[in-house]
Amino acid sequence: MDSQSMTTNSSDKWTKSQVLWMQYWTPALLSFRISRIPDFRFRPGLYARLGLREREDEELVWRPFSMASSPDADYLEFIATLVPDGRFSVLLEKLKIGDSMCIDKAAFGFLTLDQLAPGRDLWLLATGTGIGPFVSILRDGAVWQCFENIILVHSARLAAELVYRDEIAVLAGKHSPGQTGARLHYLPIVTREPGATSLTGHIPQLLEDGRLEAATGCPITVETSRFMACGNPSMTQEVRAWLNALGFQTTRRGVHGQMAFEKYW
Numbered sequence: 001m002d003s004q005s006m007t008t009n010s011s012d013k014w015t016k017s018q019v020l021w022m023q024y025w026t027p028a029l030l031s032f033r034i035s036r037i038p039d040f041r042f043r044p045g046l047y048a049r050l051g052l053r054e055r056e057d058e059e060l061v062w063r064p065f066s067m068a069s070s071p072d073a074d075y076l077e078f079i080a081t082l083v084p085d086g087r088f089s090v091l092l093e094k095l096k097i098g099d100s101m102c103i104d105k106a107a108f109g110f111l112t113l114d115q116l117a118p119g120r121d122l123w124l125l126a127t128g129t130g131i132g133p134f135v136s137i138l139r140d141g142a143v144w145q146c147f148e149n150i151i152l153v154h155s156a157r158l159a160a161e162l163v164y165r166d167e168i169a170v171l172a173g174k175h176s177p178g179q180t181g182a183r184l185h186y187l188p189i190v191t192r193e194p195g196a197t198s199l200t201g202h203i204p205q206l207l208e209d210g211r212l213e214a215a216t217g218c219p220i221t222v223e224t225s226r227f228m229a230c231g232n233p234s235m236t237q238e239v240r241a242w243l244n245a246l247g248f249q250t251t252r253r254g255v256h257g258q259m260a261f262e263k264y265w
């Protein structure tokens with residue numbers, strides 16, 4: 001049994017929810033909402049394991065997914081990519097509104113604002129579905145009072161995979177210069193459609209060559225910048241190594257750091 005799968009009928013750790021809503025961004029990329037039990041609590045950035053099975057007499061296949069919804073919503077929203085032949089993906093692909101899905105009763109993880117020391121600029125770096133926890137953070141009210149600038153960088157292969165783009169544009173308009181609270185800078189990056197976005201290339205290279213700083217006017221310093229990165233593990237590893245060399249630390253033994261990571265595989 002792999003670490004993300006389990007065979008149990010225990011219901012003290014998980015509960016059954018119902019699929020309420022689904023939206024396909026592309027044939028292999030969807031957002032969906034499930035019903036939420038009232039005592040399921042989470043801070044934006046956390047994840048929970050979702051469980052699916054073909055038939056009631058089969059074992060559940062469990063995979064972690066980050067909540068993309070606001071912690072105040074009465075449903076839970078997720079964004080998922082359908083990996084060809086992935087054990088969970090083949091089940092998710094068949095899901096319809098009204099079907100049941102199992103979910104942990106608790107939320108987990110460390111990609112939360114309270115993992116970071118106070119700072120001026122919050123950098124949110126995402127590849128693919130790694131944008132999910134950042135959508136949750138932006139949908140919550142708290143973040144807008146904690147920083148002067150919030151910089152959301154989202155890298156996707158194709159423009160159609162720049163999910164939540166319209167909602168983010170509305171937020172960027174609302175949180176623009178002259179408004180109270182943080183200013184939102186949205187930097188979409190498309191890597192496999194030349195010309196689709198003004199920025200292209202991998203996030204670590206764009207950090208190294210100064211193009212992200214130049215695009216935002218926000219200099220990167222240990223004193224003022226805070227980083228969260230989520231998604232492709234090579235992106236999170238490369239960003240972590242680059243920030244480490246500049247003196248950035250993760251939170252350790254109760255000492256708040258300046259960066260936090262979540263890798264999806």
Ligand SMILES: Cc1cc2nc3c(=O)[nH]c(=O)nc-3n(C[C@H](O)[C@H](O)[C@H](O)COP(=O)(O)OP(=O)(O)OC[C@H]3O[C@@H](n4cnc5c(N)ncnc54)[C@H](O)[C@@H]3O)c2cc1C
Pocket residue numbers: 047063064065066067078079080081083085086087088089090128129130132262263264265
């Ligand atoms: C803490 C955590 C949170 C996660 N949150 C999300 C989430 O919000 N949305 C989401 O889609 N996935 C998320 N994942 C990944 C998810 O749990 C599954 O791995 C994914 O749904 C594929 O499951 P699978 O069984 O079909 O394939 P798996 O056997 O789990 O994965 C097969 C391969 O597919 C690729 N892959 C897996 N997940 C992704 C992905 N998200 N994007 C691109 N390639 C991928 C990798 O190459 C992986 O080796 C998260 C993983 C972790 C550890």
Ligand SMILES: NC(=O)c1ccc[n+]([C@@H]2O[C@H](COP(=O)([O-])OP(=O)(O)OC[C@H]3O[C@@H](n4cnc5c(N)ncnc54)[C@H](OP(=O)(O)O)[C@@H]3O)[C@@H](O)[C@H]2O)c1
Pocket residue numbers: 028081082083084127128129155156157158161189190191192202203204231232234235236238
């Ligand atoms: N995206 C699709 O069209 C699609 C469709 C069906 C299934 N899938 C499956 O989904 C998985 C991939 O999904 P995905 O496209 O969301 O994730 P991904 O491969 O992680 O790509 C997301 C973004 O991250 C970039 N990236 C890759 N490595 C990076 C690194 N080291 N540093 C910084 N950025 C990096 C990619 O650029 P590059 O373009 O340079 O890689 C892309 O812009 C695969 O299993 C695939 O088979 C994808």
